[in-house]
Amino acid sequence: MENKYQENRNHPKRRRTLSVEQYVEGVLNGDRATIARAITLVESNSPKYFHKSQEVLRLLMPYTGNSIRLGITGVPGAGKSTLIESLGTKLCDRGHHVAVLAVDPSSSVSKGSILGDKTRMEKLSKNQQAFVRPSPSGGTLGGVSRKSRETMLICEAAGYDVIIVETVGVGQSEITVRSMVDFFLVLMLTGAGDELQGMKKGVMEIADALFINKADGPNKQTAENAKAEYNRLLHFLQPATQGWETKAYTISALTGNGIDDMWNIINKYKEKTLKSGVFQKRRQNQLSEWMDSLIEEQLKRDFYENPYIKEILTDTKKKVTEGTLPPAQAAEKLLSEYNKNK
Amino acid sequence: MENKYQENRNHPKRRRTLSVEQYVEGVLNGDRATIARAITLVESNSPKYFHKSQEVLRLLMPYTGNSIRLGITGVPGAGKSTLIESLGTKLCDRGHHVAVLAVDPSSSVSKGSILGDKTRMEKLSKNQQAFVRPSPSGGTLGGVSRKSRETMLICEAAGYDVIIVETVGVGQSEITVRSMVDFFLVLMLTGAGDELQGMKKGVMEIADALFINKADGPNKQTAENAKAEYNRLLHFLQPATQGWETKAYTISALTGNGIDDMWNIINKYKEKTLKSGVFQKRRQNQLSEWMDSLIEEQLKRDFYENPYIKEILTDTKKKVTEGTLPPAQAAEKLLSEYNKNK
Numbered sequence: 001m002e003n004k005y006q007e008n009r010n011h012p013k014r015r016r017t018l019s020v021e022q023y024v025e026g027v028l029n030g031d032r033a034t035i036a037r038a039i040t041l042v043e044s045n046s047p048k049y050f051h052k053s054q055e056v057l058r059l060l061m062p063y064t065g066n067s068i069r070l071g072i073t074g075v076p077g078a079g080k081s082t083l084i085e086s087l088g089t090k091l092c093d094r095g096h097h098v099a100v101l102a103v104d105p106s107s108s109v110s111k112g113s114i115l116g117d118k119t120r121m122e123k124l125s126k127n128q129q130a131f132v133r134p135s136p137s138g139g140t141l142g143g144v145s146r147k148s149r150e151t152m153l154i155c156e157a158a159g160y161d162v163i164i165v166e167t168v169g170v171g172q173s174e175i176t177v178r179s180m181v182d183f184f185l186v187l188m189l190t191g192a193g194d195e196l197q198g199m200k201k202g203v204m205e206i207a208d209a210l211f212i213n214k215a216d217g218p219n220k221q222t223a224e225n226a227k228a229e230y231n232r233l234l235h236f237l238q239p240a241t242q243g244w245e246t247k248a249y250t251i252s253a254l255t256g257n258g259i260d261d262m263w264n265i266i267n268k269y270k271e272k273t274l275k276s277g278v279f280q281k282r283r284q285n286q287l288s289e290w291m292d293s294l295i296e297e298q299l300k301r302d303f304y305e306n307p308y309i310k311e312i313l314t315d316t317k318k319k320v321t322e323g324t325l326p327p328a329q330a331a332e333k334l335l336s337e338y339n340k341n342k
Numbered sequence: 343m344e345n346k347y348q349e350n351r352n353h354p355k356r357r358r359t360l361s362v363e364q365y366v367e368g369v370l371n372g373d374r375a376t377i378a379r380a381i382t383l384v385e386s387n388s389p390k391y392f393h394k395s396q397e398v399l400r401l402l403m404p405y406t407g408n409s410i411r412l413g414i415t416g417v418p419g420a421g422k423s424t425l426i427e428s429l430g431t432k433l434c435d436r437g438h439h440v441a442v443l444a445v446d447p448s449s450s451v452s453k454g455s456i457l458g459d460k461t462r463m464e465k466l467s468k469n470q471q472a473f474v475r476p477s478p479s480g481g482t483l484g485g486v487s488r489k490s491r492e493t494m495l496i497c498e499a500a501g502y503d504v505i506i507v508e509t510v511g512v513g514q515s516e517i518t519v520r521s522m523v524d525f526f527l528v529l530m531l532t533g534a535g536d537e538l539q540g541m542k543k544g545v546m547e548i549a550d551a552l553f554i555n556k557a558d559g560p561n562k563q564t565a566e567n568a569k570a571e572y573n574r575l576l577h578f579l580q581p582a583t584q585g586w587e588t589k590a591y592t593i594s595a596l597t598g599n600g601i602d603d604m605w606n607i608i609n610k611y612k613e614k615t616l617k618s619g620v621f622q623k624r625r626q627n628q629l630s631e632w633m634d635s636l637i638e639e640q641l642k643r644d645f646y647e648n649p650y651i652k653e654i655l656t657d658t659k660k661k662v663t664e665g666t667l668p669p670a671q672a673a674e675k676l677l678s679e680y681n682k683n684k
Contacts (some may be wrong), residue, residue: 327632
């Protein structure tokens with residue numbers, strides 16, 4: 001009977017709408033259901049929820065920031081999930097509250113290439129001190145990145161003091177994650193032969209540490225050799241963080257070997273950069289740059305999605321690439337048409 | 343008497359204004375005085391010359407592109423001028439016409455840190471088959487870059503078939519030069535001890551070749567060692583150009599040793615990338631990206647220079663970096679005010 005009754009309703013599971021105050025109170029109390037709903041609110045693509053979600057965030061802002069924000073990248077198969085499960089569980093045991101988020105622009109297309117399968121972090125997901133959230137769907141990296149940043153703030157306000165942001169190396173996603181975390185680490189694998197091949201362009205230069213995973217069993221020596229090789233290379237690159245030397249380490253997410261060291265390195269990093277002020281400065285810059293990038297993305301979107309511009313852009317671009325129209329003249333013409341037709 | 347007469351005039355050297363047709367004809371005839379005036383026209387910051395300069399460019403466009411465009415970067419003291427003088431003179435002797443331009447965003451501040459002193463390339467400057475133009479003054483890298491790109495087109499239309507664009511490693515200038523040339527080379531020095539220190543972030547990854555200069559006399563062996571070290575590193579990086587392996591070489595701009603090899607490498611590169619289509623594709627993309635960047639710069643300029651935005655931006659940004667206003671809310675507020683007040 002109840003079933004039949006529900007079927008007659010448009011939204012069988014419709015829940016009471018929460019007010020801004022209820023969202024804020026629930027998050028600050030660490031209520032998991034409200035946290036999840038607050039995240040769903042900021043993840044919404046619907047403009048009608050934008051102002052509400054921003055108001056919730058504004059009221060939560062004073063309670064954010066009391067965490068260490070870790071970014072983790074690595075190729076598929078590098079062992080990110082095993083590492084996060086292992087590190088996260090250890091930290092929960094020590095009294096920390098750990099939130100795990102993902103930035104994965106591909107997940108909206110391929111349906112959850114990371115964190116989609118919750119069973120990958122089964123143990124951590126069930127831990128009452130942990131909160132595991134898959135990558136938001138919804139298009140562009142810019143969109144995914146805004147949602148992840150805001151989710152991070154909600155988790156901080158809810159009392160999570162370790163935020164782990166995972167990403168796979170798709171497009172610009174590492175750069176995006178680097179721009180929202182304090183400490184960025186790259187998880188790597190050794191392989192037969194050429195250890196360093198396949199390193200994505202520029203990734204070493206934004207990392208605060210490289211960890212070579214699966215340094216266990218017969219693979220241990222290979223991993224140690226790779227570590228030495230990476231350290232040689234890193235020595236010649238400018239470090240990602242002023243006053244901090246990026247180094248390579250070995251780790252075994254499987255046996256747990258090196259996980260304590262990893263956490264010690266992160267703490268040493270935090271202590272050092274807090275003392276020098278680099279930590280605080282980076283966070284301020286990240287907020288400021290985040291605002292700038294939102295503005296600039298919107299300015300571009302307004303332009304390129306203008307119906308009149310859409311109509312003439314292809315033809316204009318064709319003339320430019322064919323070399324019959326100088327780019328500055330083309331740009332000037334498009335901008336003047338835009339200003340007339342918006 | 344003549345002197346006195348001139349002093350009484352406001353513009354003692356005022357020249358007859360050229361028409362668009364006169365500019366175009368003069369440039370196509372390779373008339374040096376007209377080329378110089380056409381460049382001055384595109385370098386002008388005055389809006390009243392913009393349309394005229396763009397019309398000149400539009401008419402010249404069909405005659406552009408018949409050249410190899412080389413970008414050269416290197417720290418001050420690496421020997422860029424000596425190399426360009428040596429390579430340029432050699433190429434003129436072989437019948438080429440060589441134009442040397444500079445992209446140096448610092449020159450407007452520090453008054454010509456590169457190419458400002460013409461005596462640095464005295465021999466080449468006097469060569470009738472060469473055209474040496476210092477970096478345009480005028481503010482932003484964006485502005486300097488537009489002027490240099492357009493100057494390059496004028497030189498090509500005038501028959502110069504080798505365009506050398508020089509830059510010092512200031513800010514984003516290498517990336518800018520990379521985006522306007524076919525082949526990008528980095529000139530380096532060996533030093534005592536740590537050969538690879540001081541390499542600017544990301545430069546190796548946009549280079550088509552590294553040349554270690556001053557491989558002469560007692561320095562020869564050190565240079566050879568550095569070359570081996572760089573090649574080791576380059577092996578692990580993705581190449582800047584698809585289908586072309588970036589390698590390190592030694593050279594002596596002073597003795598001329600290795601200059602012929604350099605030219606052979608450049609020709610081999612051109613041949614290979616023309617055959618694969620990478621050469622043509624990159625040029626098309628460069629034109630298209632140039633137009634996009636001009637549009638996006640202007641959209642940002644319109645926004646940030648809007649008087650109302652200027653008035654409220656500082657305060658808004660302060661709230662964002664202090665963590666009391668969420669970035670997305672700040673961006674939304676600024677954009678909505680902008681749309682109301684433009």
